[in-house]
Amino acid sequence: MADAASQVLLGSGLTILSQPFVYVKVLIQVGxxxxxxxxxRNIFGRQVCQLPGLFCYAQHIASIDGRRGLFTGLTPRLCSGVLGTVVHGKVLQDSGSGNIQKEGSSSFDRVIKETTREMIARSAATVITHPFHVITLRSMIQFIGREAKYCGLCDSIATIYREEGVLGFFAGLIPRLLGDIISLWLCNSLAYLVNTYALDSGVSTMNEMKSYSQAVTGFFASMLTYPFVLVSNLMAVNNCGLAGGSPPYSPIYTSWIDCWCMLQKEGNMSRGNSLFFRKVPFGKTYCCDLRMLI
Structure with missing residues (x-):
């Protein structure tokens, strides 16, 4: 019980600290x-035409809405984080993950069992918290059109249910689930291969090296599956009655696959992946009237 409470408190603290970062990232993802x-200048010192980074973008938001405006969408995101932590821990506990930890085997079979249990726990947490995720994203992109459609948590829930029904709460869920699952399996599989075949088991700092390899493979997996995150977020706000989810910022997509194909065709699959050294893509020009790249 104490561990769960500490995880919730730690997660909530990190959520609050990262809110401005996430806010800027979402607006960039929308375009x-x-x-x-x-x-x-880029990291190599060459002169390039680049878009403003995280701090300039955040400063612009603060100049309009004040510093408090940087925390738009924090309430539903906190709800999502707390509920997700509780559900994730409960599912892991019920699935008997502790029995696997007691086994001394380090075989790939054990990795498969652990990853499967983690996948079930994460998927359950993602499905249950996705409605809060949708509300968070829509609250954030209201900055683009200066709307006030999704302000309070209860009002936002009522608005989505009234306009889109139950399915509106799960807009963008499929690519988000797929991205989480692929990232998890890729991360754990690569970490197993590195720990088994690349690291010397006789090294005294073996446990520390394993934790490093897990972090590196996790970062690599998240980079590869980023397009799923982008597509999920775009589908969550698409055609929701806000300027940020409508043309010219976002075409009306028929499905998440349609969104994926269109982003791939435009060369925008990594949009929002980097918040620093944001080079203007080749062939793109900045439109002052629309405040977007075309």
């Missing part, structure tokens, strides 16, 4: 660029 490109 909103309120500030024009400037001439800057």
């Amino acid at each position: 909103f660029e309120p500030l024009p490109p400037t001439i800057g």
Whole structure:
């Protein structure tokens, strides 16, 4: 019980601290660029035409809505984090993950069992918390059109149910689930291969090396599955009655596959993946009137 409470408190603290970062990232994912490109230098020192980074973007938001505006969408995101932590822990407990930890085997069979249990727990948490995720995203992109459609948590729930029914709460769920599952299996499989065949088991810092390899493979897996995150977020706000989910920022997609294909065709599969050194893509120009790249 104490462990669960500490996890909730730690998770809530990290959620609050990362809220401005997530807010900027979501607006960039949608394609909103309120500030024009400037001439800057990349990590190699070369002059390039680049878009403003995280801090300039956040400063622009604060200049309009104040510093408090950087925490738009925090309440539903906190609800999602707390509920997700509780559900994840409960499912893991009920699935008997502790029995696997007691086994001394480090075989790939054990990795499969652990990953399967983790996949079930994460998927359950994702499905249950997705409605809060949708509300969070829609609250954030209201900045684009200066709307006030999704303000309070209860009002947002009523609005989605009235306009879209129950399915509206699960917009963008499928690509989000697929991305989580693929990322988890890829991360754990790569970590197993590295720990088994690349690391010397006789090294005294073996446990520390394993934790590093898990972090590196996790980062690599998240990079590869980022398109699923982008597509999920775009589908969650698509055609929801907000400027950020409607043309010209977002076409009306018929499905998440249609969204994926269109982003791939436009070369936007990594949009929002980086918040620093944001180079203007080749062939794109900045439109001041629309505040976006075309």
